[in-house]
Amino acid sequence: MTDYQLIRSKRRSLELRVLEDGRVQVRAPQRAPVRMVQAFVDSRRQWIADQQQRQARRPRQRWQDGAKLAWRGECLQMDVCEGRTRVTVSGPYLSVRVSDPEDEAAVCAAVESWMRRQAKPVFEDSIARQFDWFEQQGFALPTLRIKKMRTRWGSLSARGYINLNMALLHYPPEALDYVVMHELCHLKHMDHGPGFHGLMDARMPDWRERKAILEQPLFQP
Ligand SMILES: [Zn+2]
Structure with missing residues (x-):
């Protein structure tokens, strides 16, 4: 049974x-x-x-000393120690201080809240770098919302929000930029028709290669 x-x-x-x-x-x-x-x-x-x-x-992300974390296309090794909660990157290491280093849920929570803090400036920078042309066309800058999503990398709402998946931080910056450009192109074309793809080709000629990065599995954690 x-x-x-x-x-x-x-x-x-x-x-x-x-x-x-x-x-x-x-x-x-x-x-x-x-x-x-x-x-x-x-x-x-x-x-x-x-x-x-x-x-x-299925390989599962571990949250313990020595575990690997894919970070913006690089691989960081977690260095988990006891201490007041604090997460920092130093070289190839992600230094994680938590009150109980054996508690994987606590390590996960500490790293995820660190990731969320990193996400805002990283995502905003990607939007700012790619928005010029859209601004010239008279579009308003969408408001960023960072989300944990299971099935989508991003979305653009008609009410002026660009939603981006926090998990994009695991992938190289060029893959993140692709998702941002994809969503920005929805300012002009809400569907995925020929007009949309024409605009993608014009704004980011190598978008297909960048998209392919997101279809590859991350390294085995
Ligand atoms: Zn789309």
Whole structure:
């Protein structure tokens, strides 16, 4: 019998999830009988096993002393020590001070909040360097929002926001610049039609090579 965590919520159907660490979660309507949930899990046993295998094969970012972090196309090695929370880059090392160096969740939180602070000036610089032409065309500078997104690198909203995925910081600057240019071109063309691609070709002739960088897996952490 498969072990699973049952989460009741205001929903109408059952949903099954296999988490990164292989644990199984079932989301169910408030009143769904447990035997019905159990039967559902049993009927999906093969799917669960396949997902767990996939998760186990996938390289996972570790947050501990000696682990690697992809940073703007370089590879930093984490140097985790006990101390007051502080994260700094020195040469090829990412020095991480936390109260408990064995606590991967705490190391992860410290590094992610450091990344978020780095993101703003880096992303703003990329936008500023590429905005001149759009400014000449009379477009208003979009407001930056930095997000953690699962499925997109960025987006541009009609209300004047450019949303960029914090994970772009793992990739080389030329890949980040490509995403920014892509979103800026949406100021003029909201779709991905010939007009949009023509503008991309004019503004950034090598955009396809840059895009390909984002399709490569990062080095194995
Ligand atoms: Zn687009």
